[in-house]
Amino acid sequence: MLAVTSKALFHGLAHMPTLQRLASKYGMRRGGFARRFIAGETIEEAVDAVAGLPGKGLQLTLDYLGESVASACGW
Structure with missing residues (x-):
């Protein structure tokens, strides 16, 4: 139950335009967390x-x- 709920929550968050803009702006910056893995x-x-x-x-x-x-x- 918790797995389904958290999956739905994160799926919903992933489709929020404001969060998409923030992730695009800050998630891939040099030295950022995501750059280490992407x-x-x-x-x-x-x-x-x-x-x-x-x-x-x-x-x-x-x-x-x-x-x-x-x-x-x-x-």
Whole structure:
């Protein structure tokens, strides 16, 4: 029950225009929390950001996020 309620709460928060603007403005700034885990805003940026990591002995995966995208024009 709590999981369903919290999922609905966060889904609702994610669709609030004010919070979307704040997340876009501050969430990806250099040195910000999200930048540590998000390699780029486009596929090309992400691939460029991690290109040298396998040569340093690191393994990685990339996930293209966008679970709230309802159509191709919603990217």
